Amino acid sequence: FTVIMGIRDQWCVSFLQFLLLTADIISTVEFNQSGELLATGDKGGRVVIFQQEQENKLQCRGEYNVYSTFQSHEPEFDYLKSLEIEEKINKIRWLPQKNAAHFLLSTNDKTIKLWKISERDKRPEGYNLKEEDGQYRDPNTVTTLRVPVFRPMDLMVEASPRRVFANAHTYHINSISVNSDCETYLSADDLRVNLWHLEITDRSFNIVDIKPANMEDLTEVITAAEFHPNQCNTFVYSSSKGTIRLCDMRAAALCDSHAKLFEEPEDPNNRSFFSEIISSISDVKFSHSGRYMMTRDYLSVKIWDLNMESRPVETYQVHEYLRSKLCSLYENDCIFDKFECCWNGNDSVVMTGSYNNFFRMFDRGYQQDMTLEASRENSKPRSVLKPRKVSTGGKRKKDEISVDSLDFNKKILHTAWHPLDNIIAVATTNNLYIFQDKLN
Ligand SMILES: *[C@@H]1O[C@H](CO)[C@@H](O)[C@H](O)[C@H]1NC(C)=O
Ligand SMILES: *[C@@H]1O[C@H](CO)[C@@H](O)[C@H](O)[C@H]1NC(C)=O
Numbered sequence: 274f275t276v277i278m279g280i281r282d283q284w285c286v287s288f289l290q291f292l293l294l295t296a297d298i299i300s301t302v303e304f305n306q307s308g309e310l311l312a313t314g315d316k317g318g319r320v321v322i323f324q325q326e327q328e329n330k331l332q333c334r335g336e337y338n339v340y341s342t343f344q345s346h347e348p349e350f351d352y353l354k355s356l357e358i359e360e361k362i363n364k365i366r367w368l369p370q371k372n373a374a375h376f377l378l379s380t381n382d383k384t385i386k387l388w389k390i391s392e393r394d395k396r397p398e399g400y401n402l403k404e405e406d407g408q409y410r411d412p413n414t415v416t417t418l419r420v421p422v423f424r425p426m427d428l429m430v431e432a433s434p435r436r437v438f439a440n441a442h443t444y445h446i447n448s449i450s451v452n453s454d455c456e457t458y459l460s461a462d463d464l465r466v467n468l469w470h471l472e473i474t475d476r477s478f479n480i481v482d483i484k485p486a487n488m489e490d491l492t493e494v495i496t497a498a499e500f501h502p503n504q505c506n507t508f509v510y511s512s513s514k515g516t517i518r519l520c521d522m523r524a525a526a527l528c529d530s531h532a533k534l535f536e537e538p539e540d541p542n543n544r545s546f547f548s549e550i551i552s553s554i555s556d557v558k559f560s561h562s563g564r565y566m567m568t569r570d571y572l573s574v575k576i577w578d579l580n581m582e583s584r585p586v587e588t589y590q591v592h593e594y595l596r597s598k599l600c601s602l603y604e605n606d607c608i609f610d611k612f613e614c615c616w617n618g619n620d621s622v623v624m625t626g627s628y629n630n631f632f633r634m635f636d637r638g639y640q641q642d643m644t645l646e647a648s649r650e651n652s653k654p655r656s657v658l659k660p661r662k663v664s665t666g667g668k669r670k671k672d673e674i675s676v677d678s679l680d681f682n683k684k685i686l687h688t689a690w691h692p693l694d695n696i697i698a699v700a701t702t703n704n705l706y707i708f709q710d711k712l713n
């Protein structure tokens with residue numbers, strides 16, 4: 274982070290806070306557009322929202338505290354297909370704030386919900402017919418009229434479901450993305466992308482459909498999709514074959530024929546049984562500027578210029594040392610882990626997770642990278658994180674960890690970067706860590 278602050282001799286990230294989300298596995302992490310709110314979703318269908326405390330004398334930067342917790346999704350059963358529908362929250366997206374309340378979309382495999390989160394610190398008192406305890410008075414006993422008044426009460430944050438967008442996805446929803454027109458959003462599953470109006474729940478438009486006429490011909494699935502940050506007609510979707518398609522909704526109602534196809538030619542020397550599996554894209558994110566997009570595959574992060582389809586402009590190896598371990602990672606299913614990736618506020622640094630609760634940052638300008646660890650043992654508030662190093666053959670140096678002792682059960686799939694500040698949120702299995710750059 275110090276790179277961003279202009280000091281070049283070392284990177285410093287200090288531990289700020291550790292938030293335990295009791296027992297449930299975190300499945301998504303998302304800041305709102307100003308970074309003051311941070312929402313997490315978990316496997317149990319719960320959404321927990323944290324709020325950044327206002328700056329005070331002791332700390333120059335606010336920490337995050339729980340603001341609201343609510344049950345977004347419940348387990349359901351699809352009787353037609355005899356399938357259980359998990360309550361796990363796959364994605365959360367904030368809507369730009371328009372009034373005092375906050376709105377967010379949350380989705381599990383099948384159903385998207387729009388939630389309103391609002392504050393209440395006053396309550397009406399002194400009704401003529403309603404008593405304080407909720408009982409109603411006999412109107413005949415009312416002899417004088419009074420004017421109800423608002424009395425202050427302890428701040429209450431309420432979450433209420435506003436809309437439920439259901440029955441439009443046959444397969445599992447992997448992405449939702451709010452359009453820059455602030456009126457529509459998209460949802461993507463394994464084979465289709467749908468477009469919704471935020472006000473209309475009983476109808477969506479299918480804008481991509483890659484389902485083959487015969488399911489036996491299926492060779493590719495959609496893995497992620499996102500709207501361009503400022504061109505409301507443009508969106509991208511990525512696939513299990515490592516390609517990204519950019520679509521223009523002005524061209525046709527059904528965007529099956531993409532406007533651009535981004536794909537890196539395969540290096541014939543690297544072909545193996547695992548080539549296709551590890552090239553599957555687990556996440557795609559536009560830069561804030563809208564000029565680039567970033568994709569994450571199993572071993573790397575790639576940055577693409579929207580004006581160049583033939584190859585990425587930058588490639589960062591996340592954990593290249595795992596290339597020789599793909600066989601065992603296939604056997605223990607880790608090779609199918611879906612790592613996400615994120616940009617910092619001005620697109621100069623990107624971040625993504627790895628195993629052993631390591632996460633990686635890549636400074637694009639300086640071509641520097643760093644490995645850090647989210648762990649309770651070495652995290653005292655305000656302590657500076659020591660960069661970690663994995664030894665890749667040869668003699669292991671002091672402080673290095675060997676590839677064979679990495680713990681593949683500890684993984685960081687979900688990370689988020691505060692849009693305006695050097696604060697990051699990193700989710701290990703059921704803990705959330707907040708880090709900030711040291712200079713603040
Ligand atoms: C990003 O912002 C930091 C200040 O926070 C600045 O030092 C750095 O040069 C910026 N990078 C780019 C690419 O604009
Ligand atoms: C994010 O949340 C904060 C805290 O309530 C709010 O002040 C801010 O306006 C929100 N930002 C956006 C862009 O929604």
Ligand SMILES: *[C@@H]1O[C@H](CO)[C@@H](O)[C@H](O)[C@H]1NC(C)=O
Nearest residue numbers: 537538539540542543593596
């Ligand atoms: C091929 O493998 C080498 C290392 O074995 C790696 O550096 C290179 O990036 C790979 N090429 C592609 C296109 O993945």
